Amino acid sequence: MFHFGRTxxxxxISITDRCNERCLYCLPEGYHGWERQPDHLTAEEILRVVxxxxxLGFRKFRLTGGEPLVRxxxxxxxxxxxxxxxxxxxxxxxxxxxxxxxxxxxxxxxxRTVNVSLDALxxxxxxxxxxxxxxxxxxxxxxxxxxxxxxxxxxxxxxRGVNEGELWPLVLFAAEHGLPLRLIELMPLxxxxxxxxANFLPVGEAMEFLRQRDELLPQxxxxxxxxxxxxxxxxxxxxLVGFIGALTTPHFCETCNKLRLTADGKIRPCLGDHxxxxxxxxxxxxxxxxxxxxxxRSALQRKPLEHSFRGQYQPCRPMTAIGG
Numbered sequence: 001m002f003h004f005g006r007t008x009x010x011x012x013i014s015i016t017d018r019c020n021e022r023c024l025y026c027l028p029e030g031y032h033g034w035e036r037q038p039d040h041l042t043a044e045e046i047l048r049v050v051x052x053x054x055x056l057g058f059r060k061f062r063l064t065g066g067e068p069l070v071r072x073x074x075x076x077x078x079x080x081x082x083x084x085x086x087x088x089x090x091x092x093x094x095x096x097x098x099x100x101x102x103x104x105x106x107x108x109x110x111x112r113t114v115n116v117s118l119d120a121l122x123x124x125x126x127x128x129x130x131x132x133x134x135x136x137x138x139x140x141x142x143x144x145x146x147x148x149x150x151x152x153x154x155x156x157x158x159x160r161g162v163n164e165g166e167l168w169p170l171v172l173f174a175a176e177h178g179l180p181l182r183l184i185e186l187m188p189l190x191x192x193x194x195x196x197x198a199n200f201l202p203v204g205e206a207m208e209f210l211r212q213r214d215e216l217l218p219q220x221x222x223x224x225x226x227x228x229x230x231x232x233x234x235x236x237x238x239x240l241v242g243f244i245g246a247l248t249t250p251h252f253c254e255t256c257n258k259l260r261l262t263a264d265g266k267i268r269p270c271l272g273d274h275x276x277x278x279x280x281x282x283x284x285x286x287x288x289x290x291x292x293x294x295x296x297r298s299a300l301q302r303k304p305l306e307h308s309f310r311g312q313y314q315p316c317r318p319m320t321a322i323g324g
Contacts, residue, residue: 008300010060010258011053012093013046014323015077017263019067021095021132023119025157025186041265043077045283047084049261052292054086062091062115064323066263069098075105082110091115093155097132099140103147113151114144119159120166121173129163145177154181158201167209175239182229182242203245210234210241228255259299260323267295268322269303277302 017040019027041049050061061081068074069092082090091113092106099116106114118137120126126134144152156163156170167183174181183206186199210216215235229242260268265280279295 008257008259008303009058010062011050011058011261012062012064012258012323013049013261014064014066014263015046015068015074016040016066016071017321018070019065019095020070020097021067021130023095023117023130023157024159024162039264041261041263041280041283043073043080045265045280046077046261047080048283048289049279049292050081050087051084052289053296054084055289056293056296057086059086059088060091060257061087061089062093064093066323067095067097068092069094069102075102075109078106078111079109089113093117094140095130095132096137096140096144098136100136100143103140103143103149107147107149112149113153114149115153115155116141116144117157118154118170118173119156120163121169122166125163125166129157129159141177141179145179152179154179155184156181157184157186158203158206159186160199160201162199164201164206164209167206168213171210171214171234171237171239171241174241175234175237180231180240180242182244184244185248202248203243204248207232207243214239216241256303259296259303262321262323264321267299269299275302 021027053061063074063078065071071077074092078090078092081087089112090110092111093115094117096116096118099114103114116137117130118134118141119129121134123134126132126137141152141154154170154174156166158164158167170181183203185203186201207216214237216232217235219231219233219240229244231240231242233240256270261279262268262276265278265283266276267279268276277295277299279292282291282295
């Protein structure tokens with residue numbers, strides 16, 4: 001599918017808005033998710049969407065949340081998705097807390113890649129950011145490496161005054177384990193007080209911080225997956241670090257190739273735009289796959305040229321309700 005000269009062939013599917021952590025940048029205080037389970041798409045509905053999307057030319061799919069691994073049937077869902085013709089790559093984004101027990105079953109089911117959120121190594125800092133236990137995440141990362149996934153990436157959201165002191169330890173950890181680390185700018189997707197000038201740490205400043213400790217060698221031909229990260233190899237540590245600067249990088253959206261499906265069945269053409277189309281009602285009102293295809297076509301036409309984060313963007317949904 002094409003729009004603004006971009007090939008859109010990547011669908012990120014949130015399978016739950018629920019999470020067993022409460023990250024500052026994702027899940028605001030007081031948010032408890034939808035109370036009724038029927039609000040979420042069923043496994044059968046998700047598989048129907050994937051079949052239709054694959055028929056339209058989508059090739060890359062990623063399960064997100066919330067925390068997707070709080071949904072019990074994930075290995076079965078992965079197995080069924082991997083068997084759909086046209087699904088070339090299937091990945092998962094997770095906080096890693098439940099990955100230790102599930103990494104091997106997920107790999108056997110056909111999952112190919114895993115992205116793990118790791119915002120700090122220091123247990124106290126990690127708990128401040130997520131409310132969780134970093135030891136469980138580290139166990140999950142080790143299990144993912146042992147399971148033999150094609151790629152395991154680490155994601156860190158940058159927050160000044162919160163986890164900036166963790167950047168170098170995270171770089172050394174990534175280098176030690178041979179895992180790419182992505183540093184991501186904070187986006188306005190939770191409480192409005194989370195993203196302020198005081199706590200916003202741009203990727204350019206993070207790059208300068210790392211340059212004081214090592215030489216950053218650009219890797220312009222290095223593409224790990226289909227995200228917008230710009231990668232650098234640190235000459236002495238050997239770490240591979242990607243920078244994702246949605247708010248400060250010019251032309252950030254030029255190569256965007258994705259649509260999102262929320263857990264309650266809304267197609268969201270852009271993370272940084274409020275526009276959504278209701279796919280759940282179509283799925284439940286008709287057996288016509290052509291009606292589902294039409295929602296996808298409409299979503300593609302509504303995909304903006306660029307996001308709205310640089311304006312006075314006010315989130316109407318937190319990140320956990322959109323899908324990571």
